[in-house]
């Protein structure tokens with residue numbers, strides 16, 4: 001039996017940072033799925049007697065083998081048939097693995113979609129439950145992956161403000177969002193491709209005893225609720241202001257943790273300042289967000305693409321590593337590959 005899925009990465013607008021036992025989030029998060037940055041994964045399972053697990057990334061034995069092995073092992077209670085089968089897993093990414101952008105969301109999203117699909121073939125998951133099940137399984141590999149299994153905008157984490165929200169899985173929220181946001185584009189300005197000085201799992205752990213832990217949980221809850229309310233309208237200035245505040249909060253938490261981490265580079269700050277100056281001068285609806293790394297995600301609307309491309313080429317590329325950037329946008333979610 002086999003299954004193959006292509007799954008996008010996603011970028012958080014309200015950030016998940018910190019988790020509880022069972023890979024449950026300390027706070028709700030809100031993101032959108034990208035279109036171009038994707039992982040395609042094929043999983044073939046055979047009865048165990050025929051061999052052990054094989055994991056190939058871009059056709060070669062993978063450095064993620066141990067993490068995937070641990071993931072499958074952790075899912076044995078959740079998916080009992082896992083213990084009876086040997087897995088052959090092959091993955092490819094559309095974006096360079098070393099580009100310094102997070103790939104765990106698309107990687108675990110694609111793998112979880114395959115597992116949920118196989119679970120469906122074994123008669124354990126119904127069509128109605130499919131995406132929720134995939135999101136729940138993805139979460140157990142990487143929290144942010146829970147949000148990658150849907151098109152457009154997703155919300156992960158319980159909030160009294162959103163009916164149906166859960167810490168166990170993400171839910172799609174496209175129906176609540178002003179249609180203008182379907183034009184969102186994300187230019188990822190690659191400032192530094194070096195390995196991050198703190199992995200996101202170590203980063204989440206730093207929140208356990210963080211001096212601002214409780215305040216952050218409160219802030220993220222308010223921000224998630226407020227952002228969803230703002231996104232019911234086309235008030236883009238409020239949208240970009242809140243999204244930027246979230247990105248800076250994430251980095252402020254890292255800078256104030258024990259030990260402290262500084263992930264932004266001088267050119268990250270220069271790019272942030274350029275984007276703010278450009279917005280002040282052009283009055284165009286543009287803004288930025290940042291993941292747990294030095295790269296800057298410039299967010300804007302398709303209708304302004306020409307002006308933004310000119311801005312990127314003339315002002316920003318000299319500040320990126322080897323003039324590298326990824327031209328992405330909001331996407332239609334995962335696709336089953338035959």
Ligand code: PMV
Pocket residue numbers: 011012014015016017029102104142143144145200201250291292
């Ligand atoms: O899914 P993880 O464990 O790699 O954590 C992702 C954390 C952030 O990317 C910084 C924020 C988010 O919500 O995606």
